[in-house]
Amino acid sequence: MENQTKNLTRRKLLKSSLKVTGGIAVAVSGGLVYRAVEEDMFSPFDGPAYQPWKSWKTDPLSFPLVTVQMAILAANPHNTQPWLFKVHQDSIEIFADRRRHLGSFDPFRREMQIGLGCAIENMTLAAKAHGYDSQVEVIQGALAEHPITEGIDKIATVSFTQGIAENTSLYQAIAHRHTDRNPYDVTKSIPDDMIQAFATECQAHACRLDIFEHGKARQSIDLLMNKATQAIVQDEEMVMDSTRWLRTTDKAIQTHRDGPTLDGAGLSPMIRVLAKIFPDPTPLEGHRIWATATKESHLATAAAIGLISIRHRYSKAENLTVGRLWQRLHLMATVAGLSMHPMNQPVEWVDRQKQLGQANSAEQHLSLLAGGAAWQTTFAFRMGYPTVPAVPSPRKPVKESLI
Structure with missing residues (x-):
């Protein structure tokens, strides 16, 4: 009974602290999650x-x-x-x-x-x-x-x-390349030679790269990113399809060895601890917080937003090429001490509108930003200098990936 009372008191104290911090925001590409978990999850990246x-x-x-x-x-x-x-x-x-x-x-x-x-x-x-x-x-x-x-x-x-x-x-x-969902250093811009190196790599892969750092073009891509995120949050099916991949307990992480986790969600240390103590929100609540994080953290601190475009968005070979390109760009950034974070909401919105047979407003916006009708964006990302080290995500072993 004494232990239960102590636990209850601690929960009240942490809940009070939670209100002061403004809530537990867990930002992941495609969704948000809160979590109260077992004590062994307070040691991240184990097992x-x-x-x-x-x-x-x-x-x-x-x-x-x-x-x-x-x-x-x-x-x-x-x-x-x-x-x-x-x-x-x-x-x-x-x-x-x-x-x-x-x-x-x-x-x-x-x-x-x-x-x-x-x-x-x-x-x-x-x-x-x-x-x-x-x-x-x-x-x-x-x-x-x-x-x-x-x-x-x-x-x-x-x-x-x-x-x-x-x-x-x-x-x-x-082995050092990880997606970084944390806020980036707003005092540092991307060096011109790094942007040129990225552009050269894209040309070698027959892809188009558009980089938005500031000005009206940057305002336009940020606005589109926010609109796309809001559209996803309002789509119940998309919310549920995202939520099923979230791993918010140590047991789930060790069992599935996949999906986004709290430790990779870009939380401050205190908020991450609180997130592991309190229960998950509803999928909709979590995704609303993700939308807020997209606007107030991801976009607000990104030194640049990038779009990678190809000739045919639904070509198997061209998207495979984009994957090879993105891996190289992310590795180049890792070597240079830069952080990267895929933010594909605008293209996911394009896909969803196409699937539903809706007027593709997202496609129209992207076309204005990335080369017109001759090019079709298939990948979007942000980059900047890290404020804290990016962390690894769980992975399945080789033996589970073999036929």
């Missing part, structure tokens, strides 16, 4: 769910399995990890796991395709570090308007030939 970030170095696999060991650390939408690999002696086939989809958040599996491209880029960097050149053969065609939700879908084959080992800075950055 098997986080071992893949270390095991590539402490327990490296033989070639070509080592390329999969690095592939599973790639960026991917909402940490769904939608990949499967079939390993041969001198090649690896990459498949999309159709079950690991975002539903109405990604109705054409465009973001899934981008995430698979990120994994492929890590594979080629790992192969080069181990003395092998890579040739990537991708499956052509258009993304399906009514994708199948079960089984697997072959995406590409990566073949390896003996080459010269090159342990690049991008390869070394793979």
Whole structure:
């Protein structure tokens, strides 16, 4: 009884502190969450769910399995990890796991395709570090308007030939690249040579890059980002499809080893502790807080917003290329001490309006910002200098990613 009284008193005290701080805002790409969890979750990044970030170095696999060991650390939408690999002696086939989809958040599996491209880029960097050149053969065609939700879908084959080992800075950055949802340093802008390096990389991948730092163009992209976020929050199906991936207890993290978590949500230390003590909000409440964080934290502190555009938004091959490009850009930023954070709400809104057969106002806004009708935006992000270190997300082990 005495322990119960102490716990009750502590809860009242923390609840009072919560009111002072203005609420627990947990900002994740695609959703928000509050949480009261078990005490063992107060030690973040522990347990098997986080071992893949270390095991590539402490327990490296033989070639070509080592390329999969690095592939599973790639960026991917909402940490769904939608990949499967079939390993041969001198090649690896990459498949999309159709079950690991975002539903109405990604109705054409465009973001899934981008995430698979990120994994492929890590594979080629790992192969080069181990003395092998890579040739990537991708499956052509258009993304399906009514994708199948079960089984697997072959995406590409990566073949390896003996080459010269090159342990690049991008390869070394793979285990240090993390999405940073924290506020960024508002006193620092992006160096011109970094923006030029990004632009050169995009040109090499036959993609268009638009960077918005200030002025009317920046105001326009911020306005579109906020409108898209509000539209998502008002869409009950999108809210529920986002919520099902959130992992807010240590048990859920260690069981699923995927999805966004509280520790990676960009919270201050005190708010993160409070978030782990109190229960989750409703999905709608959580997403409303995410919308507020988008406006008041993510956009307000971003040094720049970027848009990556391609010729055909629903091309399998072009989105795979964008994934490879985004992985390289994020690794380049990591090497340079910059933070990156995908903010794909405007393109997710385009997809959703297309799926529902609505007048595509989001498409019209993006077209004005990114090259007109000749280009179609497929990826949006923010960047800036970090205020605190970005943290890892849970990952499934290699063995669960193999066919």
